[in-house]
Amino acid sequence: MPRTILEVDREPQLAFPVAEETTSHGKPDFQVAYRVETPRLVLRCWSPEDAPALRAALDKSDRHLRPFIPFMKDEPRSLQGTEDWLCGHRAAFDRGENFRFGVFTKDGQLVGENMLLRRVGPDALEIGYLTHLGFEGRGYATEASAALVKVAFEFYDAQRVEIHHAAANRASGRIPERLGFTLRETLRDHIEDTEGRLHDGVIWCLHAPEYPATPPARAEITAFDALGQPME
Ligand SMILES: CC(C)(COP(=O)(O)OP(=O)(O)OC[C@H]1O[C@@H](n2cnc3c(N)ncnc32)[C@H](O)[C@@H]1OP(=O)(O)O)[C@@H](O)C(=O)NCCC(=O)NCCS
16 A cells, blocks of 8 residues: 555655666767766766765765665665676766766765766656765755756766656755746556555656756756767
């Protein structure tokens, strides 16, 4: 029997059922951005060298992230397991399957993670985000997500960008709202929690024709390719 949203608010343990991030859309035909700079942040393809910083951040943020982040079901990993995991992210990035970025302040502090996932269709991308404890509420997830919306439409020629989240995750929902997305649908019992119970999920969309009028279109970013060259 699915729980009500009120019960979810008391003890949320939500994760999207589609934890798989792999895709069958083949190698992308666009040049991939390995690093994206915003006024305050650097988003860059994960490196195994980030394992100690990520390990510390995930351990500190465990209770904050576990209710809403699918990969937390496999946490805590060992340091070696974290390094292997980041090697996998890097490999998926190089293969053009999915693009998971560590998000850092300009002075190198790890703030969170933002993702461009290719699992929502051949001409579409899904954005995911998280901010570690100690850095939340400063607009970092909004700023990093705006940057990836811009990358998706201006460099990857996406026709649609989606953001999915649990209906109970109101902080997450503010991000697509602020970025000019439209709430497309609420899917009943779309999300399975860590105990196998189902909850409503929300899907936000932004289509290419709507993008120029949104805040991400005005975001100041510089994207760099695999060679570190600025992309135009
Ligand atoms: C949701 C999350 C990514 C927001 O990150 P953030 O960097 O704090 O976000 P921002 O500072 O850009 O703020 C985005 C909105 O979230 C709100 N927000 C941030 N933390 C919040 C909290 N603890 N409670 C309520 N709202 C919160 C902000 O106030 C803002 O809304 P506003 O425009 O009405 O002011 C972060 O709280 C998080 O990582 N949560 C756990 C993981 C998660 O839910 N990821 C998303 C899965 S779909």
